[in-house]
Amino acid sequence: MSRVPTPGSVASKKSNASKNYKKVAAGATVDEGLFAAGTKVATAVKKDDLNTMLAKKPAHVETDSVVLTGGELSRLRNLATLVDRSELERQRQEQEQEKAAAQAKARERKEKMIAMEAQRKANLAKSDLELEDETKMANQLENAERARDEQLDHVKHMNQMMLYAKCVTIRDAQLLEKQMIQKERADQEKAYDLMMEQERIKAIKLAEEREAVKAQERLRGAAIIRMQIEQREKERIREQEQLDMEREAMLRQIDRLKVEETEKEEERKVAGRLLLEEAALANQEQIRRKDDIRRKLGEEEQRIADYIKEKDRKEQERQEAIDAEVKRKAEETARLRALQEKAADKQAEADALRAKRAQEDYERSYRARERAEVEKKQRMMADIMQSRVDQKRSKEVVQAEAAQMEKQQFERILAVQRAAEESEQAKEYAAHQRRINHNEEIRLQISENDEKRSRARQEFLEEGSKIRHAKELETRRLETIKQRKLAELQRAGVPEKYLAELQNKKI
8 A cells, every 4th residue: 555655754764863963983982881772781891902992093073063954064165155133033023033933834724634633533433454554654753743843943953952962972971981980090181171170161161152042032031022012102192293293284274274264254255345346336327327317307397497488478478469459349349439439320330340350350369369379379389398308208118228237237236246156165065175174184084094003013012923933833833842852861870960951951
């Protein structure tokens, strides 16, 4: 049955510990009886063989030597590039975050797959082969997980500590064997022990110095974080000041708009007063024209009345003159008749007849003249009345035209006022809309700024929480690996004194 290659097998192929650690000696002979699993009996060494072994130059042990891979060499070259400290810190944090996030996702995905597979298989009856496959798969997954853990920097450091602890344990065993076999070389062995102890102390000091450097780095990181907090606080204060300045600018803008509105209101009042003055002047002109027309009509009626009065006076004078002439002629006729009475009756009668005829002729002619005068007077009065009717009609036409002109003038003034009011209302509405839009824009900007600051603060807090959670997971994982390494060393029989460095290692 074909097997699908597991991630553990792939990682195991990629992991090659021999490339990362330098071997001390290819043919080291260590008594396996020094460890718990050993069952062989130690054999005695001859003096010549012992001298030969002691004459050999001990191999130089470089406990801190590490063979660099191509990827690590490229990373060191990139780190050698001059970059700002803050940029390095940011890149380091981003790498740690990406690494922690990727590991968390991988663990979550693996745990989910394992749980799903376990749930699926739990519902089925498992055979011996399936149980064996599950065991193999679990072992492979565990090996792959351990192989991936071995690639971590902290784990590599732990491996160095383990290698060193095993080396010094082996060395102590060799020294003990040499002391038992060669007591006469005790001084040389003591010197050798002292040298090795100095190397151990040197290694411990070097480790302590590294820890001190890391502590300094942590202090510098804390100082940078505090500085960033102070910078963010300053930025918040600056944004608050900017917000206050924007609010003051908005208030000044509102005051300026109020002043402009007041000035426009004054201009509208002045324009209204000017328009009213123009309307008053137009009304006065209309009144003056009406007064002129009324005065002309009065003068015309007065002239007609004077003409009629003068004509009546002349007619009266003429009538009085006619009456006086008739009376004079009647008196003359009576005088002549009295004179003729003295004459012959015939002649008197003839004269009386002629006088009578003359009187009748005169009366007929007088009545004819009277009728003519009356007819003439009637025609004149008819003409005068017609003239009056025409004048009245003309006056009515003029008054109607004046009223129409006045109405048109009033409607024109009213239309101008209405247009001015509509224009002012449109301007006021436009200004009001501009103020509303401006206030709305300012409120929108303030809301957007508040939302941006709140979102940035929330993102900052969420990012910090994610980083802390990832670091806590990474710390717990490394602590588990550390305990496993300590257990391996204890099972290998390494003394407690050589476990102290690994036990005191801070994650």
